[in-house]
Amino acid sequence: DGGITxxxxxxxxxxxxxxxxxxxxxxxxxxxxxxRQDPGQGLRLIYYSxxxxxxxxxxxxxxxxxxxxxxxxxxxxxxxAQKNPTAFYLCASxxxxxxxxxxxxxxxxxxxxxx
Amino acid sequence: xxxxEEDPQALSIQEGENATMNCSxxxxxxxxxxxxxxxxxxxxHLILIRSNERxxxxxxxxxxxxxxxxxxxxxITASRAADxxxxxxxxxxxxxxxxxxxxxxxxxxxxx
Numbered sequence: 001d002g003g004i005t006x007x008x009x010x011x012x013x014x015x016x017x018x019x020x021x022x023x024x025x026x027x028x029x030x031x032x033x034x035x036r037q038d039p040g041q042g043l044r045l046i047y048y049s050x051x052x053x054x055x056x057x058x059x060x061x062x063x064x065x066x067x068x069x070x071x072x073x074x075x076x077x078x079x080x081a082q083k084n085p086t087a088f089y090l091c092a093s094x095x096x097x098x099x100x101x102x103x104x105x106x107x108x109x110x111x112x113x114x115x
Numbered sequence: 116x117x118x119x120e121e122d123p124q125a126l127s128i129q130e131g132e133n134a135t136m137n138c139s140x141x142x143x144x145x146x147x148x149x150x151x152x153x154x155x156x157x158x159x160h161l162i163l164i165r166s167n168e169r170x171x172x173x174x175x176x177x178x179x180x181x182x183x184x185x186x187x188x189x190x191i192t193a194s195r196a197a198d199x200x201x202x203x204x205x206x207x208x209x210x211x212x213x214x215x216x217x218x219x220x221x222x223x224x225x226x227x
Contacts, residue, residue, distance in 0.1 A: 033214060042219040090157055106157035
């Protein structure tokens with residue numbers, strides 16, 4: 001089935017450790033996004049990519065890093081520099097680039113807890 | 116930056132009643148979208164309305180857009196317990212090359 005797969009669904013991390021969240025899509029979408037969601041809050045944009053080997057910072061990129069080596073993959077690394085990483089992370093994709101924003105397709109999310 | 120702000124933050128209604136949620140935004144937009152999120156899950160797209168449209172329907176959903184007031188409303192008619200979820204509006208600024216910006220959402224509870 002076509003869609004976006006995020007893994008792992010739940011992740012625990014000790015302070016000072018880096019952790020990488022996986023996001024894979026088989027929808028052949030150009031654009032991919034990472035959002036962070038805190039309890040009772042909306043989504044805040046971390047990074048986005050419109051094309052392979054290119055990505056841009058969102059509103060809260062500090063302490064995070066991404067790569068886009070393949071069209072279908074957009075992993076997010078939460079580094080030890082991120083001071084408050086406990087959150088729900090959502091990956092999304094869209095079939096067209098930013099200049100004509102259309103519908104976003106979301107994964108089921110990854111919940112990261114720092115112990 | 117959060118462009119859209121939903122109102123109310125939380126809404127509780129009886130099954131069969133209508134639910135209305137509002138969204139206000141700050142800058143000119145190309146389109147406005149509404150999404151639904153069940154607890155602990157990803158978001159699902161509900162409906163998109165373009166800046167040159169005033170009203171759009173999809174099943175039990177009705178969306179209006181007033182660009183002069185920079186506001187939109189989402190109406191769910193004849194609500195069901197399964198409609199219980201959080202609802203978010205999202206906008207894309209007409210100026211510049213920027214992704215969607217989401218509001219904080221309205222948490223809807225439909226009581227059977």
